[in-house]
């Protein structure tokens with residue numbers, strides 16, 4: 001059932017184009033409008049919300065952090081993203097006008113279940129974004145939007161992550177559509193771009209030899225840093241989490257802008273640093289800033305491994321290695337830039353002789369608080 005792959009994780013990484021495509025499937029009508037009737041939340045209710053709070057854990061929390069950038073941009077609704085276990089045990093400000101979005105692959109994560117209960121007690125409407133039909137979180141929520149990634153077996157989440165980001169984008173575009181704000185015109189265009197993403201993920205998967213060889217050559221590495229800005233920041237943290245979980249290597253993800261406020265002190269000759277670079281088109285200053293971050297760490301001896309869009313030549317003078325992804329808009333880029341990082345972690349762990357499907361000390365779903 002591993003489909004000829006050496007592990008469930010490798011198979012699930014290769015399932016990703018389909019996971020995205022299936023999550024998009026059947027969610028637009030003939031006129032190209034999003035139809036999310038299955039959510040069973042009243043449109044007038046959705047029009048009146050004034051805040052979104054995303055609660056989740058681990059990789060699902062990083063999907064929420066990616067979503068924040070897109071949903072705030074398209075809908076102009078403030079989005080807070082918080083670990084479910086932190087949300088639950090403070091005194092969060094939520095009420096009837098808050099839409100709480102609980103993201104969970106399994107639907108059985110106890111921290112997230114407790115946070116859902118707490119949010120509903122405060123009067124918030126709760127929407128579950130979940131991969132498992134009939135599981136506790138969607139059952140206990142007011143509404144559910146399912147990701148269609150198929151069962152995820154490997155402990156490390158991969159295809160569920162991409163499907164969660166896709167579902168969050170659908171939610172954001174849907175809210176923009178029904179609230180009729182100025183970004184409503186962008187919806188058709190973004191949806192079109194989203195439909196092109198599975199083929200682009202496939203392109204990344206078809207060109208993995210470089211990242212595999214890199215991972216094998218780094219099997220003795222003891223520490224790896226990951227930097228990103230904007231949507232690249234949660235991607236950096238997810239890349240670090242994958243490496244911790246699978247390869248038991250110390251790894252940290254940072255917001256690149258934070259470097260000079262402390263983490264740059266960690267840079268010493270030979271320190272490997274992955275840098276997730278946003279598209280050079282569009283938000284120019286963002287791109288230029290991260291190129292200068294790469295320059296700064298390279299000058300201090302870092303070994304720079306840069307994930308950049310096809311055609312981005314600005315990064316080349318400062319990159320020891322460039323891992324390429326196809327062009328897409330900045331907001332959708334996490335669906336592509338995370339893939340080399342997943343493969344890197346999987347391959348490096350395999351090179352160390354570790355079981356990538358069952359990393360030590362971890363369970364697929366954490367059903368205790």
Ligand code: M6R
Pocket residue numbers: 057058059060103104105106107108109112155156157158245362364365366
């Ligand atoms: O099933 P959930 O999405 O609620 O799980 C949340 C986390 O436990 C999960 O994403 C965990 O961090 C994975 N091991 C990450 O690879």
